[in-house]
Amino acid sequence: MKVLKFGGSSVGTPDRIRGIVAILKSYADRGDHFTVVFSAFGGVTDSLITMGGLAAKGDESYYEHFLAFSKRHLDAARDLLQEPYLSEVLSGLENNHEVLKNLLYGIFLVREASTRTMDYVISFGERNSAFIIAHTLQQAGLNASYLDARKIISTDKNFGNAKVDLAMTYGKIKKQYIQNSDIQVVTGFIAAAKGGLTTTLGRGGSDYTAALIAAGLDADSLEIWTDVDGVMTADPRRVKKAFSIPVMTYAEAMEMSHFGAKVIYPPTIQPVLAKKIPMWIKNTFNPSHPGTLVSDKEDDVRTPVKGISSIGNIALLTLQGSGLFGVPGIAARLFGSLASAGINVILITQGSSEHSISFAVQPDKAVKARKQVEKEFEHEVQSGLVDPVRMEAELSVVAIIGEHMRYLPGISGRLFQALGQNGINVVAIAQGSSELNISVVINRADESKALNALHEAFFLSDTSVVNVFMVGVGLIGSTLLKQIKAHAEFLKKEHSLEIKVVGLANSKKLIFNENGIDLDNWRDQLSASDTPMKIKDFVERMKSMNLSSSIFIDNTANEQIAQHYNEVLDASISISTPNKVAASSGYELYLKLKKTAKKRGILFLYETNVGAGLPVISTLNDLIVSGDRILKIEAVLSGSLSFIFNSFKPGISFSSIVLEAQKRGFTEPDPRVDLNGIDVRRKLIILARETGLPLEAEDVVIHPVLPDACRNAPNVEAFFAELKQADDHFTKLAEAAAAEGKVLRMVASLENGIASIGLQSVDATHPFYQLSGSDNMIVFTSERYKERPLVVRGPGAGAEVTAAGIFSEIIKIGNYLN
Ligand SMILES: NC(=O)C1=CN([C@@H]2O[C@H](COP(=O)(O)OP(=O)(O)OC[C@H]3O[C@@H](n4cnc5c(N)ncnc54)[C@H](OP(=O)(O)O)[C@@H]3O)[C@@H](O)[C@H]2O)C=CC1
Ligand SMILES: N[C@@H](CC=O)C(=O)O
Numbered sequence: 001m002k003v004l005k006f007g008g009s010s011v012g013t014p015d016r017i018r019g020i021v022a023i024l025k026s027y028a029d030r031g032d033h034f035t036v037v038f039s040a041f042g043g044v045t046d047s048l049i050t051m052g053g054l055a056a057k058g059d060e061s062y063y064e065h066f067l068a069f070s071k072r073h074l075d076a077a078r079d080l081l082q083e084p085y086l087s088e089v090l091s092g093l094e095n096n097h098e099v100l101k102n103l104l105y106g107i108f109l110v111r112e113a114s115t116r117t118m119d120y121v122i123s124f125g126e127r128n129s130a131f132i133i134a135h136t137l138q139q140a141g142l143n144a145s146y147l148d149a150r151k152i153i154s155t156d157k158n159f160g161n162a163k164v165d166l167a168m169t170y171g172k173i174k175k176q177y178i179q180n181s182d183i184q185v186v187t188g189f190i191a192a193a194k195g196g197l198t199t200t201l202g203r204g205g206s207d208y209t210a211a212l213i214a215a216g217l218d219a220d221s222l223e224i225w226t227d228v229d230g231v232m233t234a235d236p237r238r239v240k241k242a243f244s245i246p247v248m249t250y251a252e253a254m255e256m257s258h259f260g261a262k263v264i265y266p267p268t269i270q271p272v273l274a275k276k277i278p279m280w281i282k283n284t285f286n287p288s289h290p291g292t293l294v295s296d297k298e299d300d301v302r303t304p305v306k307g308i309s310s311i312g313n314i315a316l317l318t319l320q321g322s323g324l325f326g327v328p329g330i331a332a333r334l335f336g337s338l339a340s341a342g343i344n345v346i347l348i349t350q351g352s353s354e355h356s357i358s359f360a361v362q363p364d365k366a367v368k369a370r371k372q373v374e375k376e377f378e379h380e381v382q383s384g385l386v387d388p389v390r391m392e393a394e395l396s397v398v399a400i401i402g403e404h405m406r407y408l409p410g411i412s413g414r415l416f417q418a419l420g421q422n423g424i425n426v427v428a429i430a431q432g433s434s435e436l437n438i439s440v441v442i443n444r445a446d447e448s449k450a451l452n453a454l455h456e457a458f459f460l461s462d463t464s465v466v467n468v469f470m471v472g473v474g475l476i477g478s479t480l481l482k483q484i485k486a487h488a489e490f491l492k493k494e495h496s497l498e499i500k501v502v503g504l505a506n507s508k509k510l511i512f513n514e515n516g517i518d519l520d521n522w523r524d525q526l527s528a529s530d531t532p533m534k535i536k537d538f539v540e541r542m543k544s545m546n547l548s549s550s551i552f553i554d555n556t557a558n559e560q561i562a563q564h565y566n567e568v569l570d571a572s573i574s575i576s577t578p579n580k581v582a583a584s585s586g587y588e589l590y591l592k593l594k595k596t597a598k599k600r601g602i603l604f605l606y607e608t609n610v611g612a613g614l615p616v617i618s619t620l621n622d623l624i625v626s627g628d629r630i631l632k633i634e635a636v637l638s639g640s641l642s643f644i645f646n647s648f649k650p651g652i653s654f655s656s657i658v659l660e661a662q663k664r665g666f667t668e669p670d671p672r673v674d675l676n677g678i679d680v681r682r683k684l685i686i687l688a689r690e691t692g693l694p695l696e697a698e699d700v701v702i703h704p705v706l707p708d709a710c711r712n713a714p715n716v717e718a719f720f721a722e723l724k725q726a727d728d729h730f731t732k733l734a735e736a737a738a739a740e741g742k743v744l745r746m747v748a749s750l751e752n753g754i755a756s757i758g759l760q761s762v763d764a765t766h767p768f769y770q771l772s773g774s775d776n777m778i779v780f781t782s783e784r785y786k787e788r789p790l791v792v793r794g795p796g797a798g799a800e801v802t803a804a805g806i807f808s809e810i811i812k813i814g815n816y817l818n
């Protein structure tokens with residue numbers, strides 16, 4: 001025997017009822033033996049409560065609600081049924097409605113609706129729904145009969161939340177089902193007390209009805225049909241990646257339900273738990289989905305964490321003071337005082353120093369709780385042994401749940417790491433020694449972020465998401481977007497990583513989309529935006545979105561944007577940037593940014609600042625952390641200058657080659673930043689700092705290449721005009737070098753703390769002689785690489801290689817955070 005229960009949202013409309021009939025028919029066709037419990041139609045119980053309330057206030061509008069109620073049921077019957085069933089049901093409904101009408105009128109006259117009367121009023125919801133559906137099943141050819149649960153469930157007279165007499169109820173259930181072998185279609189939620197008085201079972205009542213029948217009949221299983229695919233790993237409205245849990249234990253199901261997973265209400269499980277009857281949670285709207293099996297058996301995989309749940313809004317109160325230590329009875333007094341005021345305690349935590357006890361309550365009970373406790377400890381507070389109670393509001397509890405956490409070290413480590421890396425401060429912690437759940441109290445504003453971060457951390461099989469905020473969509477930025485788009489499928493499939501671009505800006509406009517900006521037409525979206533770009537607004541919005549695993553990408557050469565890096569890092573948002581401004585301006589800022597990133601447990605990466613996509617900074621860091629000591633760095637650090645001097649031969653004009661370098665995307669937005677050595681200086685400063693040298697810009701000696709007129713030109717256009725004038729000057733330089741069998745190279749060097757940059761003529765024996773294209777070459781001489789230095793060489797500028805360098809940092813950050 002199976003017991004099935006369908007809730008309010010599954011029985012909202014005639015169409016949905018037809019869906020249920022189809023499900024039940026398939027059960028009957030395959031020979032299943034079952035009984036089925038129904039709630040009132042969706043929303044009906046609330047409308048009955050409203051009617052009763054209005055009538056009790058003497059408000060005549062109760063009657064309109066009544067008319068709507070009766071019309072809804074009569075319409076449903078007409079929609080679902082044909083003769084002879086229709087007439088029978090219509091007359092049954094009319095009878096119910098007549099009684100209800102009189103009852104409400106009575107309430108209206110005496111202006112009073114006790115819980116006892118209201119239980120009776122409410123009973124019409126279930127009585128109508130089960131009655132209509134029983135006949136619909138008969139019409140579909142099933143041997144179904146309507147069963148009013150007041151015949152089988154006996155309770156006390158605690159109206160509104162009656163307590164069931166289990167022995168008597170189980171006896172009646174057995175008898176009823178022996179006497180009648182039809183498919184019994186039972187009213188949920190309602191029961192009867194001595195004398196036939198109608199009662200209701202309180203919250204989750206119809207589930208409870210079903211569980212009682214299952215227990216009474218020693219059923220093979222109980223199926224709770226609802227509107228989700230079983231119990232989910234987290235609330236799917238907040239965690240998009242949530243999926244349904246295939247198997248869980250009763251204890252896990254109860255823990256999950258306690259924390260907001262409203263699929264089942266814990267006390268309703270009790271009767272099936274006591275008899276170890278397996279319970280399925282299934283979806284009426286997706287009947288082929290297997291749903292969740294809740295039983296006393298653990299799953300074979302032994303998943304340590306089954307689900308993540310939360311309580312959205314709590315207040316935390318703390319009693320502390322020197323007078324608490326070693327004094328027996330403090331906890332008893334504290335919680336006794338709360339109990340006597342009817343205040344439920346959600347969570348308790350006390351460290352073994354016994355200096356303080358913190359506990360969480362519903363926010364609307366917080367003030368009362370504080371008063372209550374302060375009254376209880378009045379003497380201690382007056383004598384200074386105990387401090388006034390501290391109260392913190394706007395908090396949430398987030399919990400990870402699973403029986404197998406108990407056997408596995410490292411679970412709480414992963415929990416705190418995931419929270420820490422996402423900048424979520426933990427206010428309090430609680431874990432019972434059953435280790436079935438670990439609860440943390442956090443700021444309410446962080447609740448969604450925490451749920452998502454923990455979901456990512458514990459459900460590895462699922463794809464990890466990184467949220468990218470990108471400023472600057474010029475040459476590098478647009479190439480990066482193109483690469484992300486082209487590679488998205490591969491990353492998702494092969495590396496379970498999803499890159500979502502959630503914010504985008506150029507110098508004029510910005511757009512945000514938490515679900516990910518469509519990269520097919522980001523240009524149109526950006527130009528259609530009517531929000532002007534202000535970096536302050538961008539950062540504010542990025543922070544307030546409070547998404548887990550966030551990365552800020554700065555693809556500009558802008559200084560103001562770099563000024564915001566610390567704020568961004570401090571909000572636990574990692575940074576990857578090709579913009580050299582931050583790492584190469586003041587040393588203080590460089591240190592501060594590194595420190596903030598470290599403090600927040602996130603990454604600040606800028607590999608593309610030196611040699612674009614080439615592994616220069618990472619190579620240098622690898623040498624240093626492994627104990628090597630850098631003796632000398634010699635390098636061609638500019639892709640554009642390398643290209644320019646590699647291509648510059650007598651017979652070609654210098655200015656045309658600079659123009660070509662700009663066209664190929666090698667130069668900075670203003671090519672003078674390359675030509676006058678500023679770009680190379682930035683790179684050299686960064687390399688020096690990575691070796692531990694606190695170098696500033698003024699410490700670097702630059703031997704200038706550009707004539708003054710070019711340097712001082714008011715804009716890039718004017719600069720090119722001046723550069724044309726200087727073509728002769730450069731031709732002479734090249735000719736002089738060529739005469740000695742040499743070529744010109746812009747070389748940066750760092751040795752004994754001395755940094756310099758200048759044009760050098762090198763002969764064929766020099767490694768720089770062979771450079772071609774936009775190649776960079778960085779020669780590290782170290783203790784270990786002394787005789788034969790370590791060389792990194794390759795294209796050190798250009799859109800594809802630079803964007804690829806940033807792309808790989810996004811992936812690196814994604815892997816690090818997840
Ligand atoms: N080119 C290369 O090979 C390499 C470049 N880099 C670095 O990459 C960065 C980008 O270079 P590149 O793409 O060539 O430059 P571009 O000039 O092509 O693009 C710059 C982008 O930044 C935007 N921008 C500028 N100022 C602001 C601002 N205040 N707020 C928002 N957006 C702004 C521009 O907006 P708009 O479109 O509205 O003008 C544009 O989208 C630079 O820092 C450069 O040093 C690093 C390594 C190699
Ligand atoms: N303009 C730069 C680009 C890379 O940083 C260069 O020429 O190297």
Ligand code: NA
Pocket residue numbers: 607608609610611612613614615616617805
């Ligand atoms: Na690099």
